[in-house]
Amino acid sequence: MQRTEDLTREELTAALEWYAKMVLSRRFEDAAERAFRHGKIGGYLHVYSGQEAVAAGLLSAIRKDDIFFTAYRDHAHALYSGSPPGAVMAELYGKATGLAKGKGGSMHLFDASRGFYGGYGIVGGHIPLATGAAYTLRYLDTDRLCLCFLGDGAMNSGSFHEPANMAGLWGRDGLCPIVYIVENNQYAMGTSVSRSSAVANLASRFLAYEIENERADGMDYFTVRRVASRVINQVRETGRPYAVEMLTYRFAGHGAADLFQPYRNRGEVTDARTRDPITLLEDRLRAAELLTDADVERIRREAEHAVEQAVKFADESPEPAADELFKDVYGS
Amino acid sequence: MQRTEDLTREELTAALEWYAKMVLSRRFEDAAERAFRHGKIGGYLHVYSGQEAVAAGLLSAIRKDDIFFTAYRDHAHALYSGSPPGAVMAELYGKATGLAKGKGGSMHLFDASRGFYGGYGIVGGHIPLATGAAYTLRYLDTDRLCLCFLGDGAMNSGSFHEPANMAGLWGRDGLCPIVYIVENNQYAMGTSVSRSSAVANLASRFLAYEIENERADGMDYFTVRRVASRVINQVRETGRPYAVEMLTYRFAGHGAADLFQPYRNRGEVTDARTRDPITLLEDRLRAAELLTDADVERIRREAEHAVEQAVKFADESPEPAADELFKDVYGS
Amino acid sequence: MPELTYREALRSTLVEEMDRDRAVVLIGEDIGVYQGTFRVTADLLERFGPKRVIDTPISELGFVGAAIGMAMLGLHPVVEVMTWNFALLAFDQIVNNAAKIRYFSGGQVNVPIVIRGPNGAGVQLSAQHSQSLEATFAHFPGLFVVTPATPAEAKGLLRTAIRGNDPVIFLENAALYGMKGEVPDGNFALPFGRADVARVGKDVTVVAYGRMLHLALAVATQLLEEGIDAEVINLRTLRPLDTETVVSSVSKTHRAVVVQEQWKPFGAAGEIAATIYEHAFDELDAPVERVTGADVPMPYARSLELLAVPHEGDVIKAIKRTLYKDGIKG
Amino acid sequence: MPELTYREALRSTLVEEMDRDRAVVLIGEDIGVYQGTFRVTADLLERFGPKRVIDTPISELGFVGAAIGMAMLGLHPVVEVMTWNFALLAFDQIVNNAAKIRYFSGGQVNVPIVIRGPNGAGVQLSAQHSQSLEATFAHFPGLFVVTPATPAEAKGLLRTAIRGNDPVIFLENAALYGMKGEVPDGNFALPFGRADVARVGKDVTVVAYGRMLHLALAVATQLLEEGIDAEVINLRTLRPLDTETVVSSVSKTHRAVVVQEQWKPFGAAGEIAATIYEHAFDELDAPVERVTGADVPMPYARSLELLAVPHEGDVIKAIKRTLYKDGIKG
Numbered sequence A, B: 001m002q003r004t005e006d007l008t009r010e011e012l013t014a015a016l017e018w019y020a021k022m023v024l025s026r027r028f029e030d031a032a033e034r035a036f037r038h039g040k041i042g043g044y045l046h047v048y049s050g051q052e053a054v055a056a057g058l059l060s061a062i063r064k065d066d067i068f069f070t071a072y073r074d075h076a077h078a079l080y081s082g083s084p085p086g087a088v089m090a091e092l093y094g095k096a097t098g099l100a101k102g103k104g105g106s107m108h109l110f111d112a113s114r115g116f117y118g119g120y121g122i123v124g125g126h127i128p129l130a131t132g133a134a135y136t137l138r139y140l141d142t143d144r145l146c147l148c149f150l151g152d153g154a155m156n157s158g159s160f161h162e163p164a165n166m167a168g169l170w171g172r173d174g175l176c177p178i179v180y181i182v183e184n185n186q187y188a189m190g191t192s193v194s195r196s197s198a199v200a201n202l203a204s205r206f207l208a209y210e211i212e213n214e215r216a217d218g219m220d221y222f223t224v225r226r227v228a229s230r231v232i233n234q235v236r237e238t239g240r241p242y243a244v245e246m247l248t249y250r251f252a253g254h255g256a257a258d259l260f261q262p263y264r265n266r267g268e269v270t271d272a273r274t275r276d277p278i279t280l281l282e283d284r285l286r287a288a289e290l291l292t293d294a295d296v297e298r299i300r301r302e303a304e305h306a307v308e309q310a311v312k313f314a315d316e317s318p319e320p321a322a323d324e325l326f327k328d329v330y331g332s
Numbered sequence C, D: 001m002p003e004l005t006y007r008e009a010l011r012s013t014l015v016e017e018m019d020r021d022r023a024v025v026l027i028g029e030d031i032g033v034y035q036g037t038f039r040v041t042a043d044l045l046e047r048f049g050p051k052r053v054i055d056t057p058i059s060e061l062g063f064v065g066a067a068i069g070m071a072m073l074g075l076h077p078v079v080e081v082m083t084w085n086f087a088l089l090a091f092d093q094i095v096n097n098a099a100k101i102r103y104f105s106g107g108q109v110n111v112p113i114v115i116r117g118p119n120g121a122g123v124q125l126s127a128q129h130s131q132s133l134e135a136t137f138a139h140f141p142g143l144f145v146v147t148p149a150t151p152a153e154a155k156g157l158l159r160t161a162i163r164g165n166d167p168v169i170f171l172e173n174a175a176l177y178g179m180k181g182e183v184p185d186g187n188f189a190l191p192f193g194r195a196d197v198a199r200v201g202k203d204v205t206v207v208a209y210g211r212m213l214h215l216a217l218a219v220a221t222q223l224l225e226e227g228i229d230a231e232v233i234n235l236r237t238l239r240p241l242d243t244e245t246v247v248s249s250v251s252k253t254h255r256a257v258v259v260q261e262q263w264k265p266f267g268a269a270g271e272i273a274a275t276i277y278e279h280a281f282d283e284l285d286a287p288v289e290r291v292t293g294a295d296v297p298m299p300y301a302r303s304l305e306l307l308a309v310p311h312e313g314d315v316i317k318a319i320k321r322t323l324y325k326d327g328i329k330g
């Protein structure tokens, strides 16, 4: 864990905003789960609770014109990159005012104007896309870069192996400014990493592609953020890929339907919760005297309010018009 | 290179038979290429010339009840495992007397009775099959094992990554007695290893799957054979996968249609030919005084005769009966 | 006859076949410890152990291919794909290996493998998770394509699949897992290529399969009130297709409606319609009607999704068109 | 008008479009140093450099997916698949990403990507390398499916594909690469969804596409001697399908034969036949005939392979059946 004493005042202050965002996204997920139980949200719903420090640490470190891709556990990523909570919730509700006009839903959040290139439901399927996108950023002679978030489970798919090798190759010529972020939350649905990956150290797998890599504590915002800043600077400069494995934990079930969780025991979850990334960050900001009880309370209330507003917005938004059914199939 | 002095008399003597087999397969390939030019063989034709020591070293080390899979560069593998040259050539000719009744052709040699489970045309596509087959051998409580030959190019496919990881996992319980043999002949069609793989050392890629691995000189029969014996003993005992990268070279074009070979220069091929695996073996057997000029001449003549007979057999064999078209689509 | 759910029918057949034959093994994602996404394999890990109930990584290409290799060596793997959408990653293994190895080996080996899991739209699973892929697979010789619509069919067709020698694409449906129905005891099995006349009628033939059967039956009941007596054919398998049963029904009713969940172009209904024409052209008093899903990726919003899948009203209208009763209410 | 081969037509269009627009890049296996398996990209590496002519490892899923990502960011990649058989490994990327991203993103991004390469049987390439996959892809909304049959079409359709905003499945044929034909100069382009009446006739409509067009034309010429005047429709694209042109021809001839290279069940001819019936049922004087390949994995032996693909004789017989002249020689 990054020692608080080593952090600059600037880093600490900047984290305040991200603390609030993390609180917001946690509340958002809670509300989404409630809405799911009430039948307001359909399909699959995968919440991010427990993993906030990862996306927050990474997305706080990129530039506005950078881009990113992730899988279906994507609400926090959208919120952190600035998508309005109302539009995110409306997408979950399948409303016309949703990020994708209600056509994508929870698994397919998408906000290209803010650099968010989706939200994908086939495990691993977005990794080739992100890799090609990274190539393009250099092809277009920019110094923008691409983040590709992926799960521990996704690493066992060919959809990971093939583009990772290509990234290694393209990186030689500085043509692949991508950071692969393995969000190792210990499980792929009901299958633990030790039961699905022949090696325990997932970061080390990138050696097979000559991609520099490291593991870090993904529960500590400051650790993530420090790693992210360093790695992002390097990737932006070199155009070579880099991989970080963030050790984290999913507090909730895999999806809203994963109630019994026969693959882990309650104790394990309780233990993990003692290192709640939000509490960890809160404690540090308190210790640095940047956060008082009153601040915490205010931030909580603001988050609750924002989420309430988002829910209200989603609830009151109209269904997509019937003719949307046939729109967006073809662009030409 | 394995030093001749270190070899036992037994090893040296046993190699005589394999020398003859390698001479045979080389002649066979030459004849096949001629037949292709004369329009007797159709489709794709990929010859093995230059790589003989690899398959010979491995297949000489397995038991009769072991099994193996390979890709489309498969003639030598069939010959080495005992398929009659006539039946192999007849398959290339598409005749009813071919190994697969003329239905498979050069890319799909298949002789299950001798442990040869094919001959596949989709690069990498046989690797999952071989891995599942290896599992089965242990599931059935045997100590048989499976060899899986694959090309350097195949390692970049998801068809390699996914089963390799599963082999690593199954191997923990001793349930995956497989040897992956990467026949690194430096090229995948016109793409050199350095242009297709982000890492130069292909064997090292197996570390990502916790699979023990090593590289060896694939031009020297004795080196291959020594490695093979050791590895095969180990795998048979442990039920754990093992990988060997055999450094070799393809003397001919990728396939019979690869005439210009713009991806390499003649000099490179000429250089490689100075380490022709057949000559290397011949020299060693001569040095050990197990082979005289007369022997070499006799073996050459016998090989030529066998190949002539095979060609004659293929030529004179009947076409498949028309009703074969609809046979073997379903088994039940 | 006991009443079972579709899920129990599948599960009990797996148990029976695994008890009978040690060659039967299960392989797939989260079928063991997790008990199966739809609980079809619940408790089977405990019962049969990890060698026979094999949890895999997220490696569809790898584990489907591995199962094919197992089948080549004499096992009878039953592979679960969490949904058929994910099997597209294993498409190469299925169509280039499973379907063809027997042929290109000249009959030296069989590939007795069953690949099973839910096919078709669920509820709001959106574009990547809502595909109904029967036409895609049924095009390839070497495969059987099976679409059980009831608990009895789930049992009878799964048994035939497991006892067969060839690769079987076994298309279940998430909406059916909880459905109850009577299931014959014992070694009950249903042959492939034999359609079922699910309802006898005389005015029009409605051809359906899988989940759409229930839509067709509901419509048939409803139309009785209007004096329209529909015959409903449940195909049970798409490859082979039971042309005879379909054609003999159409020869009686002289009208046909084919119902399918998926996109119309190059879908299953096109093949079925073309087959009807080929064999009963002179018997037809009206063009064959196709009722299909909308030709779009599946939208997430429930309101749009409902517009994208076939409804009773669509079938009713199609039936009336074949009877030239379009004007009439319905 | 200059004469070009089909190959040159493709290659020169790539050059023209790459000259015009730096967003056009090529990506695929052995397209650069090796000059392309069928030399469609010969010398393009030298001309445009390795950033625009990207040789890839054997990673179909990876490089098709990467090209989709490039397209999302504004490039116009033209992907070469060495043959379409290998694209089955990228099936997930094609149907779950390329075809659907525009939709599930609510129209936020386009995926302007062309995937091209030879489709269908060559000569003795056996089961894994001889598939004709048009029906498989044409089922999926979001894709265009294009089947150029001549050098002019190769140029005209490729240009439209590259200038479009959507994923295009561009199905060439190895047997056609050497074929010569006149090709209009300049920015010649052919629209999607517009079939060509390749030969005007009055007795029967023969519908074909891709390589099968030439079979149909040869047959038409041959049958003239017997006094049968066939109209030949060349579809050019299967998605969208030009129903209007086909139907108006059938409305004139009252008979139709559809020719396709691949397996009959759930193939393209079924869809085309069903469409004809739906729009011209009352115009038809005979059932639509389907001429297709044999329903088996492709055998290697030349003698068997010849039995597995459609021949002129098959088309002639089918035409005569529609004219109720089966008894007559041919």
Ligand SMILES: Cc1ncc(C[n+]2csc(CCOP(=O)(O)OP(=O)(O)O)c2C)c(N)n1
Residues within 6 Å of the ligand: A073, A121, A122, A123, A124, A150, A151, A152, A153, A154, A155, A185, A187, A188, A189, A250, A254, C029, C058, C060, C082, C086, C089
């Ligand atoms: C190719 C594919 N196979 C299976 C699934 C079903 N599935 C959805 S999420 C998931 C687990 C993924 O785990 P991981 O990559 O670790 O991500 P996490 O859910 O932990 O964020 C699985 C198996 C899928 N969506 N895609």
Ligand SMILES: Cc1ncc(C[n+]2csc(CCOP(=O)(O)OP(=O)(O)O)c2C)c(N)n1
Residues within 6 Å of the ligand: B073, B121, B122, B123, B124, B150, B151, B152, B153, B154, B155, B185, B187, B188, B189, B250, B254, D029, D058, D060, D082, D086, D089
């Ligand atoms: C999936 C797939 N992609 C492309 C091809 C075309 N192809 C045939 S062989 C080959 C090169 C394979 O190289 P390697 O694995 O090194 O084997 P080698 O030919 O050197 O023995 C390619 C690209 C194929 N058959 N399958």
Ligand SMILES: [Mg+2]
Residues within 6 Å of the ligand: A151, A152, A153, A183, A184, A185, A186, A187, A188, A189
């Ligand atoms: Mg995970």
Ligand SMILES: [Mg+2]
Residues within 6 Å of the ligand: B151, B152, B153, B183, B184, B185, B186, B187, B188, B189
């Ligand atoms: Mg090679």
